[in-house]
Amino acid sequence: MVSPSSLFLILLFLSIPFSECNLTTDYYKNSCPQLENIIRETVTSKYISVPAAAAGTLRLFFHDCMVGGCDASVLISSNPFTKAERDADINLALPGDAFDVIVRAKTALELSCPGIVSCADILALATRNFVSMAGGPVYTVMLGRKDSLESNISSVEGNIPRANTTMDEIIRMFESKNFTVGEMVALSGAHTIGFSHCKEFAYRLFGYSRSTPTDPSYHPKFSAALKTLCANYKNDSDMAAFNDPMTPSKFDNMYYQNLKRGMGLLESDNGLLRHPRTNHFVDLYAFNQTAFSNDFARAIEKLSLSGIKTGNQGEVRRKCDAFNTFQT
Structure with a gap:
């Protein structure tokens, strides 16, 4: 068989x-x-x-x-x-x-x-x-x-998607390379390990809009911690935060669980949760580690x-x- x-x-x-x-x-x-x-x-x-x-x-x-x-x-x-x-x-x-x-x-x-x-x-x-x-x-x-x-x-x-690339643009980018939306979401799970420099998301903390300096999509305690961590990012370009602050060195599905908690570090991360074509994959992978592992393996083999x-x-x-x- x-x-x-x-x-x-x-x-x-x-x-x-x-x-x-x-x-x-x-x-x-x-x-x-x-x-x-x-x-x-x-x-x-x-x-x-x-x-x-x-x-x-x-x-x-x-x-x-x-x-x-x-x-x-x-x-x-x-x-x-x-x-x-x-x-x-x-x-x-x-x-x-x-x-x-x-x-x-x-x-x-x-x-x-x-x-x-x-x-x-x-x-x-x-x-x-x-x-x-x-x-x-x-x-x-x-x-x-x-x-x-x-x-x-x-x-x-x-x-290559940037930290602030819209989800519609990211979807089009992957579809132009013959990847499905699901495969794109699975590959995004690579953010379960590693870090991003503060300069890539600082605008979400300090300059989101005139009336709302901090992106309200962040969990308040998470954004407060990030503000402390990245306070000096303009003078220190090496300052960075873990993409997954819960299990930063473990390749697991915690990244997707974090998105649902308001702990998506990059705007492109948060977009996965909010876009109607991607949010159900986030729900699936946050709940099912095996589904994420299997889909990631297939997607990276294809990549x-x-x-x-x-x-x-x-x-x-x-x-x-x-x-x-x-x-x-």
């Missing part, structure tokens, strides 16, 4: 371009048999020393996949001739530890099996392992992606296949932050 997860993968592959069907779970079985061990050791070491790297790497993966597909284009550093995605303002706060763990894994893999494993596959695997270590679901990662041959700062705007490059559409970079051939 076919299992639900196997059936999902079968249906998923029927709906994706042929090039993406070239991916397999054992793509590196013969060419780099130590891949999984190296990724596991690298990620575990980073997670032990910097637990926040889990949320950072998940965010890095999302920012990569949403702009042109999961092709490691976000890892490219700018050069004197071209500004890369990494320098877009929405990507400037991507944490260094997330980039660092990919660099460390790539370095180890180049010593074990040089020129074989793409940075895009490393990022996909590292993200899965971090999610699992934080208590999230274990999901399937297909392998065989190639790294992009381009990365342009101009490609970013309009493809991981978005816009991938195979064959001569890409390359296997020697260094994750630079193309193999210098581009002007």
